[in-house]
Amino acid sequence: MPDRHISDHTSNGMQCHEFDLMLSDALDGVLSGTQLDRFQAHAQSCKVCGPLLAEAEAGRSWLKGLTEVEPPANLVANILASTMGVDTQRLRATTSQRQPHVSRLEHVRASFLEPVWTMVRQPRFAMSFGMAFFALSVGLTVAGVKPSDIKAIDLRPAAIRRAYYNAHARVVRYVDNARAVYELQAALRGIKRNLAPAEPAPKPKDHKNDTTQQPEQKQERNYSQTGDQLIMARAPLGPSLRDLPVVSVTTYRRFV
């Protein structure tokens, strides 16, 4: 490609094109004798080639100052991996890349499995585990859970929901039945009380006028009587009233 800055001007018997071809050799120091004289004469006389010589020399000096840059440390390993799929231990060790698979397994074993295994081997852990197993088996036996039942357990969500509703229905039926039984028992007790003869009046205790010393016991006794307890009152039978029919009064008033 022709250089637009190099004309065909002739100065001191040398054309600019010829000067341009000799410029590199001149900067390399390989020109000598007549060629060097003609070159220098043209550089001094030509207004284009003279500055070009100065610029080329300056640029060459600048470029000589550039030093080689250091390639990245992992460049060789990346090249080998991308070309041959080679991923040698030596290269990885020099470039401190990721650890190989085997080494990672060793790391996991050393950091996690070894401490766990050390703890498991202790007698204290074995005793604790045995006790927990024993308690669990006893609990399951008491609850009536059999291994065959555990096998039949269906852990699907629908099955779990169905089991929950069945258990809930059983509990509701049990509560309803218990309520009916209690109501029946209460009715029977009421009938029995109504049919039973009146109890004799309790004998008055000899308090010796010191009831104030045990107020809590007295109070506790009163509160222990239920409201359902019947208190029978009966009028004394005097001589004038022997012929009258006996009237008994039943009250539910509680002693306070």
Place this chain on the structure above:
Amino acid sequence: MEDVQVVAMLVRRCIAGDAAAWEEIVQTYNRRIYNICYRFAGSADDAQDLTQEVFIKMYRTLPSYDHTKGAFVTWVTTITRNLLVDHFRKTKQDRMTDSMDTAASDHEDAQPLSKQIPDRSAPPDAGVRSREVSETIHAALSKISPELREAVILRDLQDMDYREIAAVLKVPEGTVKSRINRGRAELARLLQRTYRQVM
């Protein structure tokens, strides 16, 4: 640079399926290819991806290498350059390139170019360059046109001779020299412009 017979043997072992031989090739050439990609693409991430692509392509086309037709490093560099050109076309960087060919820098023609060059008494390569200076040069290099950039990189950064560069770029040696000269000059002009703005 390389013993032809040794490299040929290495390539044969590689083709036969010797993983160690391929690893040796990767170890030997990854630095060189990465630097070419980095200087051309301008980005470390792109350079890493491109370097991997270069080796993948190398691995697939290794049987096509003929040591009688040229040095292995030239073959590797050619693959790298072709991939970089493809990458450049994909990323459309040429539209953003501030090339010497397209931008004639008319505003700078008002004064002789020799007067625009930095002070020669303090050459830019003197002493230890700071990291910022290196980054500035790298940024300026990424701004020159790709044709000039690749020639300059292969010559001044990879120390390839003109014949090898001509083989890689598939252009005559004269064109290679011309591109190198123009690339160096454009880089100097860009850096001068940069430092003038900073100053």
